[in-house]
Amino acid sequence: MSGRVCSISARRSPSREPYPLRREQLRSGCARSRCRSGWIELSRCRLADARERTPRERNQPVTNLPEDLRYTEEHEWVQRIAPDRVRVGITDYAQSQLGDVVFVQLPAVDTVVSAGEAIAEVESTKSVSEIFAPMNAKVVAANENLDSEPESLNTDPYGEGWMFELQIDDAEALDTALGALLDAAGYQGVIEG
Numbered sequence: 317m318s319g320r321v322c323s324i325s326a327r328r329s330p331s332r333e334p335y336p337l338r339r340e341q342l343r344s345g346c347a348r349s350r351c352r353s354g355w356i357e358l359s360r361c362r363l364a365d366a367r368e369r370t371p372r373e374r375n376q377p378v379t380n381l382p383e384d385l386r387y388t389e390e391h392e393w394v395q396r397i398a399p400d401r402v403r404v405g406i407t408d409y410a411q412s413q414l415g416d417v418v419f420v421q422l423p424a425v426d427t428v429v430s431a432g433e434a435i436a437e438v439e440s441t442k443s444v445s446e447i448f449a450p451m452n453a454k455v456v457a458a459n460e461n462l463d464s465e466p467e468s469l470n471t472d473p474y475g476e477g478w479m480f481e482l483q484i485d486d487a488e489a490l491d492t493a494l495g496a497l498l499d500a501a502g503y504q505g506v507i508e509g
């Protein structure tokens with residue numbers, strides 16, 4: 317078996333017995349699988365789930381990344397909507413990683429926030445994730461529709477799924493803050509890792 321790699325996906329063996337493999341076994345490579353070439357270690361088998369592949373390796377586009385937005389490394393988008401105001405939400409990539417969103421806790425209006433401070437939470441069927449303030453500002457609006465329709469974060473993350481709006485005292489300070497964020501190409505580099 318030296319150097320031989322199995323190219324069979326998780327099919328049934330010739331005796332039609334299913335392979336009882338768990339996702340955690342596939343990730344750790346601690347399980348073995350049977351294929352036509354005999355027993356092999358999963359770490360050497362090319363099962364689709366044996367290793368997480370990046371979108372680039374799968375030859376798929378990474379995600380929907382509007383060019384007119386700015387992005388954070390925490391997977392949030394920021395859109396300028398007025399000379400001193402921005403709208404913030406989570407990216408398409410973030411919502412796809414979270415899975416089905418079931419609850420959103422938004423920041424209170426008139427709260428003053430600091431860059432990097434956790435100010436909101438998104439709860440999905442997989443986990444609870446904190447949302448961070450992308451800049452020093454004051455919360456001036458929150459998308460109350462997310463209380464009754466949290467799935468908007470999954471279906472329209474750049475539109476109806478926006479989370480909150482921030483206001484900065486002057487336009488120059490906002491220009492500086494936006495300049496420190498990533499453009500679409502920079503953010504794509506972050507998610508491709």
